Amino acid sequence: MAETSRRPLPAIDPDFTRRYHFHGGLKLSGCREAASARPIRPAGLPDRLVLPLAQHIGEPSECLVGPGETVYRGQLLARALGRISAPVHASTSGTVVAVEARPVPHPSGLPAPCIVIETDGRDTPVPDAPPALDYLQSDVDTLLTRIRDAGIVGLGGAGFPTRAKLARRDAIELLLINGVECEPCIACDDALQRERAQEVIEGVRILQRIVQPAACVIALEDNMPKAEQALRAALAGGNETGIRVVNVPTVYPTGGERQLIRVLTGREVPSQGFPADIGIIVQNVGTAAAVYHAVARSRPLISRIVTVTGDGVRDACNMDVLLGTPVSHLIGAAGGYTGHIARLLIGGPMMGYAVNTDALPVSKTTNCVIAVTARSMPAPPPAKSCIRCGRCTEVCPANLLPQQLYWYARSGNQDAAQDFGLFDCIECGCCAHVCPSHIPLVQYYRHAKTTIWEQEKQKKKADIARARHEARLARLERIKHEREEKLARKKRAVADQGAGDAARQTAIQAALERVKTKKDQNGTAPRNTEDLTPEQQRQIEAVDRRRRERARRPREPD
């Protein structure tokens, strides 16, 4: 349940002059410059594209094409299933060669259903593409439908379907456009804002038209001056809708939705609640640009900007990548590996996950690929005992007690772990980063969360089974009751019948009596054992004697 704050929400300052603090966080030395030094470059067309059916949070989409089918750029390949889902489109033209389970960019490393397209290099657009919309004239429902049909999801990393995120639009005070990079090293949002500010701004205007917020602000970090300049320049031509551009201190994890809201407005999203609960909608700058493309250029979400960086790649850069492009292709486009790669990361260095292969496709949520050598990311030293130094508590942005959580998570005390706010942990990794004992804290929290989810699933199953069992018992009871009642009814009926029989017997008796009286009066025939001759009497006695003797004698075998 979402808790509502007891204190009144701080009013939103239209000028955003004040910066609020959230507890903890880390000033991490950025490695963003490496990728930002060069302009965005196209990653090029790979021979094969692998498009996972689940590139978003929610129901995976349903595949509509089969092997052998020719597809065109922008063609719908898989449709959304349900409200929290997103369709998948062909990133270029080609032939579907397989619909099968392939390795996908996911922390689990498990394969998942994908559509594999062999590209034909012609990049033919789909003939029946929907028309571009003049968003100033279109009504909100048309715009929302277009966003849903274009398969747009949050490009900041979580991949929540954008249409669903725009569902609650009542009383939204602030539309917050998140241009703050989630983590150090990631530079895709920075590059987008620097080079495609106009697209971002147009996208924000469309979102403004949909949400109708009282205020709208684009937030970026104070170490992104070029991006800020570009946005301001794009707004200089005319800013009728009053979009503000502000910067926030570069403290990890300010790029997180909840932290950014806190920094700019002083409001806290309730635990287990949503920003809409406190009158705010947050969208990523990449999402805004994707909205612009979908609405004004009628181009579904088929590409995104990906940062390729780390000391393991030759030319760190930001790339415009077709969705489905293999990571190995990106690395090749960035000049290849420099040497022995110790880790390949999808996402940032704090929350990203290490993958065991580069044969993975770029999906809608892949914002960064980092290849590093052992020099910059050596294997972690072995974990030691927690000395309760409390450094983790100091840096936790959720204001948790990570060492206590660790203690309970490790001992399997799930109740206590939840009591200490396990599910308020955003897995930002600050605690593990400062831990002098090198304990992989986040791993423990993830494990505890998964265990609890699993237990809840089991409990739900058990509840259903119990409900069924109880229903069955009730049914049996009812049947038994009904049977008993039926029996009782029958008994009563038989008893009634018994009474009728007695009456009939009396009648029969009476009739017999009458016959007898009649016979007596007429004289009845004597029995055949009466009036026997002495000879007959002897014969009968002899027969009786023999019979008795035979009965006494033991039976002889035949």
Next chain:
Amino acid sequence: MEFTTWSSPHLPVDNSVERIMRQVLLALVPGAACMTWLFGWGVPINLLIAAVTALGAEAFMLALRGRPVLVTLRDGSALLTGVLLALALAPLAPWWIAVIGSLFAIVVAKQLYGGLGYNPFNPAMAGYVVLLVSFPLELTLWPAPGHVPDLQTTLSMIFTGTPPTGGTIDALTMATPMDTVRMQLGLGATLGELHRQPLFGYFAGFGWEWVNLAYLAGGLWLLRTRVIQWQIPVAMLAGLGAMAGVFHLVNPGIYASPLFHLFSGAAMLGAFFIATDPVSACTTPLGRLCFGLGVGIITWIIRTWGGYPEGIAFAVLLMNLAAPTIDYYTRPRVFGHRDRTPQ
């Protein structure tokens, strides 16, 4: 290509237990040097005996428990325990005092509870208290500050228990300022009279004020380098100072001034190096304030009304007892929650 997978976060950590222990040891150098200057060779000899015993006991216990010995010894926690204990001991105490104290600290107070991270009590203070209640006399063998006994005398005192021919123990040692204050006040003297004695320096016990200043400097450096957090030392000194201040205002004749309390005995050593032992102290920010405050107040109470001239060891152990409960009731308000403790 195939790669190894690791759990996030991936940025290398720049902190370690070794580094923390090393920095605490470094921060103790000014205080230890100052004590050596004031009290002579006894201080480094005690340090050596206690450190060697602590390391040996730790190695022995680790081997018994089937734990990696060398890797664990290198974390420096056993060494630090030995050093802290030695700095609390009287410089002319016999050698077996440091040995027994270190053995108890490492074997019983630390390893029997599971080693580093699992000890509910501050090992150094547990060892010290065992000595204090068992061998109170030996712990009074403090030389008069400034009248440094020579190396031969010191060695003779430590290893034979008697001064070299011609000397007496009484000629070598002298009651500490804290002891004197307790004794003399008990005999009906007033502080005004006491302050005229050579035992007192500029604002606290003669010599001791410098020792405390040196520990304060080391402690401030630890704060600056974020090895320790401010809550415990500040709260402890505030608790001690506030109690002393209030009673001193009420009756300056029999209650020593806050300055005397803060810069005498082991006040600064306790505030920055002993009460801040993270394993046995509170971990929540508010809990640490309560913990420090408790240590400060109990220290003053024991110093003023208790049976011992110095109360920090008992105060720390008592607050160690209370730490889990304090932690439980001082949980911070989690982001997005209304109340301090989530339901």
